[in-house]
Amino acid sequence: MIPNTTTAAPGGGEDYTTAEGLRALLTRMHEEGPGAWRTDATAAKVMEYAADKYAALARKHGLDPWEAVSAAFEVMRTRSAREASDPWAVVTHAVRITCIAEERGQGLLCSTHQARRPHYSIFHDAERLSDRENPLDDYHPAFHITDPHPDDEHGDEREAAAEPTGTQTSASRAVEDAIAFVTVLGWPAQTARAAVEHVCHALARAGSRQSAFEVLRRDQHSRALLDLPGSSWTALLRALLGNPTPGIAATSAGRGILLRLLIGETLPVLLHDDDLVLTVSLAAPRNGRRR
Known part of the structure; x- marks a missing residue:
């Protein structure tokens, strides 16, 4: 002492x-x-x-x-x-x-x-669902509800995968139709092709549309190479891959352009979808400048 x-x-x-x-x-x-x-x-x-x-x-x-x-x-x-x-x-x-x-x-x-x-x-601070740019329930598996019965979406994907190559619903045809759809609605042809093909490559690597959406949404490097503003990039991803929200997974908005083309829908059918047309056209980059 x-x-x-x-x-x-x-x-x-x-x-x-x-x-x-x-x-x-x-x-x-x-x-x-x-x-x-x-x-x-x-x-x-x-x-x-x-x-x-x-x-x-x-x-x-x-x-x-x-x-x-x-x-x-x-x-x-x-x-x-x-x-x-x-x-x-x-x-x-x-x-x-x-x-x-x-x-x-x-x-x-x-x-x-x-x-x-x-x-x-060791845990992180509590977060409100509204604190993130993208709502947590859009992508966190804890908020997803799995239907105990095979849903139409998965059935359609398996059916599309079983289609022979060279048909109207082949993957290559769907990609070209998706590029044409985006180009018709005001996107520069070169940008539309590069963006759609990049999304398709990422989808093939990820194995699911939801995983591909989350990877691409955070891919700042690719967005910079495409010279796209964040709003245009996110809108294009939702249009091509579908909205991942569980409540609308089986709707046209939930399926997205690529899956709808794979399961047999045509460009004229997509062009009659007013919500989809408005979303893609409004997201088109203007004069190459970011908004």
Whole structure:
């Protein structure tokens, strides 16, 4: 135990801004009992000093300075603070740890006590569904509902896969029709071909339309090479691959242009789909400049 080298007169008056003074104050408060913290003038001053000292640290973690003071008060009453060679270092370290735990607790929507534990703190902060550019339920498997019976979409995909090559519904024919459809609605021919072929290659690698959609949506490099704005790129992906929202998976919007062409729909049929035509035409890049 480090001896108390600061002699304090009865009633206080310690220089609490120094290590020796704070140690003397904490020792005296401990000897006088818990009630001394409520009535001692020096105790009130040291709390005000702590509020100023830890205000920046508290604001860094999104807390009120007096929340940091509360943490400082708790550690000041401990034996480790009273007997430390530098009580302020002990207090500062404890306040920093508490501020971090408070911030993590608010982010994780749990108590500060739980946020201090590694098996809770490893998780990311809670997120609202509206915080992301694309709604979480559009692509996260936890929000998807699987029909226990084979749905029409999968049946159509298997049927399309079984078609002989060279027919009207072959993959190569569907790709060319998709390029023609996009070009007719105002997209530059070169851009339309490059974009559709890139989507088809990604679809072949991914194995499913939903996986391909998520990979391509985040593919900033390809979008830059195609010189497409983000709104045009996302709209084209939804039009070609379909909207992945489970509730509309079996509709025309959910199937997308490529699958609709594979299962036998023709360009005239697609051109009579007013919603699809409007979506693709409005997404066409204008004069090569990004919007």
